[in-house]
Amino acid sequence: MSDARVTEAEVVQTVRRLAVPGPRGGVAVGIGDDCAVLQPEPGRQLVATTDLLLEDVHFRRRWAEPADIGWKALAVNLSDVASMGGRPRWALVGLAVPGSSTLEEVEAFFEGAQALAGEHRVALIGGDTSSSPSGWFVNVTLLGDLERAPSLRSGARAGDVIAVTGTLGRSIAGLSLLEHEAEITGPALDPGVLADLTAAHLRPWPRVREGQWLGGAGGVTAMMDLSDGLATDLRRLAEESRVGASVSLGRLPVDAPTRRMAEALGRDPLVWATSGGEDYELLLTCAVDAFERLRSGLAQALGTPLTAIGEVTSAAQGLRFLDGDGRLVAVRGGYEHFGGTHTDG
Amino acid sequence: MSDARVTEAEVVQTVRRLAVPGPRGGVAVGIGDDCAVLQPEPGRQLVATTDLLLEDVHFRRRWAEPADIGWKALAVNLSDVASMGGRPRWALVGLAVPGSSTLEEVEAFFEGAQALAGEHRVALIGGDTSSSPSGWFVNVTLLGDLERAPSLRSGARAGDVIAVTGTLGRSIAGLSLLEHEAEITGPALDPGVLADLTAAHLRPWPRVREGQWLGGAGGVTAMMDLSDGLATDLRRLAEESRVGASVSLGRLPVDAPTRRMAEALGRDPLVWATSGGEDYELLLTCAVDAFERLRSGLAQALGTPLTAIGEVTSAAQGLRFLDGDGRLVAVRGGYEHFGGTHTDG
Numbered sequence: 001m002s003d004a005r006v007t008e009a010e011v012v013q014t015v016r017r018l019a020v021p022g023p024r025g026g027v028a029v030g031i032g033d034d035c036a037v038l039q040p041e042p043g044r045q046l047v048a049t050t051d052l053l054l055e056d057v058h059f060r061r062r063w064a065e066p067a068d069i070g071w072k073a074l075a076v077n078l079s080d081v082a083s084m085g086g087r088p089r090w091a092l093v094g095l096a097v098p099g100s101s102t103l104e105e106v107e108a109f110f111e112g113a114q115a116l117a118g119e120h121r122v123a124l125i126g127g128d129t130s131s132s133p134s135g136w137f138v139n140v141t142l143l144g145d146l147e148r149a150p151s152l153r154s155g156a157r158a159g160d161v162i163a164v165t166g167t168l169g170r171s172i173a174g175l176s177l178l179e180h181e182a183e184i185t186g187p188a189l190d191p192g193v194l195a196d197l198t199a200a201h202l203r204p205w206p207r208v209r210e211g212q213w214l215g216g217a218g219g220v221t222a223m224m225d226l227s228d229g230l231a232t233d234l235r236r237l238a239e240e241s242r243v244g245a246s247v248s249l250g251r252l253p254v255d256a257p258t259r260r261m262a263e264a265l266g267r268d269p270l271v272w273a274t275s276g277g278e279d280y281e282l283l284l285t286c287a288v289d290a291f292e293r294l295r296s297g298l299a300q301a302l303g304t305p306l307t308a309i310g311e312v313t314s315a316a317q318g319l320r321f322l323d324g325d326g327r328l329v330a331v332r333g334g335y336e337h338f339g340g341t342h343t344d345g
Numbered sequence: 346m347s348d349a350r351v352t353e354a355e356v357v358q359t360v361r362r363l364a365v366p367g368p369r370g371g372v373a374v375g376i377g378d379d380c381a382v383l384q385p386e387p388g389r390q391l392v393a394t395t396d397l398l399l400e401d402v403h404f405r406r407r408w409a410e411p412a413d414i415g416w417k418a419l420a421v422n423l424s425d426v427a428s429m430g431g432r433p434r435w436a437l438v439g440l441a442v443p444g445s446s447t448l449e450e451v452e453a454f455f456e457g458a459q460a461l462a463g464e465h466r467v468a469l470i471g472g473d474t475s476s477s478p479s480g481w482f483v484n485v486t487l488l489g490d491l492e493r494a495p496s497l498r499s500g501a502r503a504g505d506v507i508a509v510t511g512t513l514g515r516s517i518a519g520l521s522l523l524e525h526e527a528e529i530t531g532p533a534l535d536p537g538v539l540a541d542l543t544a545a546h547l548r549p550w551p552r553v554r555e556g557q558w559l560g561g562a563g564g565v566t567a568m569m570d571l572s573d574g575l576a577t578d579l580r581r582l583a584e585e586s587r588v589g590a591s592v593s594l595g596r597l598p599v600d601a602p603t604r605r606m607a608e609a610l611g612r613d614p615l616v617w618a619t620s621g622g623e624d625y626e627l628l629l630t631c632a633v634d635a636f637e638r639l640r641s642g643l644a645q646a647l648g649t650p651l652t653a654i655g656e657v658t659s660a661a662q663g664l665r666f667l668d669g670d671g672r673l674v675a676v677r678g679g680y681e682h683f684g685g686t687h688t689d690g
Contacts, residue, residue: 010451011440011448014451015438015455015469015472026435027468027470030468030469030470030471031469031470031471035471036435036437036470038435040385040490041389044385044386044389046385048435048437048470048471048486048488049437050437050438050486051439052439052440052441052474052475054475054482055478057441057475057476057477057478089385090372090381090393092381092393092395092486093360093395094396094397094439094484095397096399096402096482106355106359107359110359110360123370123372123375124360124375124376125376125381125383126375126376126380126393126394127360128395128396128484129356130399130402132399132402133400133401133402133480134479135478137397137399139397139439139473139484141393141437141486143393143488145385
């Protein structure tokens, strides 16, 4: 990558510098967290987020059907609202497709988006469409309510527990299955298990209910969603909170199908779990004495596991990944949307 | 264009059919107008709109600098909020640029957007950035307040006056100047006039203050902004209002530089005025006895001309353009973002 090229962090810096709110205000949280938080009037909060999905950057038409693209475009935004503890309500969709596209493909895209929107009672309120000179291009903006203080990236404190919902590495396992199915050797996997893995990649399930439950339970000090991989996203959370973080690789929740797929393809499941990206689980920090209450409460309320994976340290200690013997392990930084590539071991 | 290909109207129909708001509601106006109108709670209204700008569809890098693209991406959304009579407040920007782009180009883009945002006290609150496999791709979502009933496309009544702000055809005149400067013959035009014309195309000035003034003045029955050309946009307004429309071509406001440019290039300025597109003036209807009050009031308040160009008729009469002798003139339909091309005479 040439030094003259732009990195995502540089763009965020640029936008932050330029995006000083005008005197009209009404902005409680601006650029840099998962969502902006607006205050249209005192006592009223809205969250807003926008995400791009580009063909051959974020998905490949070889595997993703139009309905999958519509679903995923909504899912990644729902995940951002979830990570603030917000209630998603309204979506706007920008869609550009090649001039050769059919109405059936466009319909399928919107049906896929609508299927997930319906699950979360989100209304599709507006959009713009265009032909594209090359490939599918999708932008979804999602607005939601927020009935309490948002769960930001910046609230982690040294000594807090670091935890994640669900399991990690499933999305990259599903992508790897799509890419390398022919190469897989060994005992056959159950077709239902394989379908679940590919769905984890093509149709991720955002943790909307979990985000609202966690935001309302009290004790969460920072929260964000895992879009670019634990290594990248935890670094962002640590930077925003001005803390360090120490993660025990042995504690990362990785399910059996993901491990089995990694084994079949000769990959390291812990690399998938730290750097695969697109898991759309929630990453959070909480006080040590709040963790067990949150874990058992979330399991009881929604059946979703919450796993402690490490602890927040001082900024001076940086970001550390430790193996079972407490030795420091080098972990690559996950996915960077400018110039980077998926690190899939 | 093959029948299997998709048209913009078909997409809108599809989205309208699929985008039925969930039981949660809060949507006063959904897909199909310039903005959606949200009611987060009783008595509170927000407007929301989203627009795509794609390289080689909506602009060419040969003429448009990054700062122009940023400006225009914001301008087209501001124009949508203006057409509802809303007050723009918050913008979210999705930007994908080729991997070879420099930080300076990205900065210039945001500076261009910020320059226009600052004029209207709009805060840039969020965004997403990505590398693009081919060309610039921009999506801006704009949110605003609305303190009264919105000015919709659907309120025109037979007998109403049809009027437009400003003048028509300036954007296509500016584009033609950029494209054909070398071919222009005859007496030289003033460099300042030429710069104003190219600015009309590259950096359109949205009628935000005019939209708010007109929305608040009372008497406007329907309003929208002119993005795709009078012929196309008036047809949309007529369809939404279930009326017809009769326009006198001789009354269309076309300024001297635009006429001069059309003459120099052997084009018909009335074709530019009806089908050129991207003028971002406001198109409105009002009761006959309200027009003069609106015209003189707008001139006095903001110095902006408002010109009566025709009258609303019954749906059975369709959309008619008449020459100075009252004869019917065939006018092409303006710009269609799927499969169409600019009709520039």
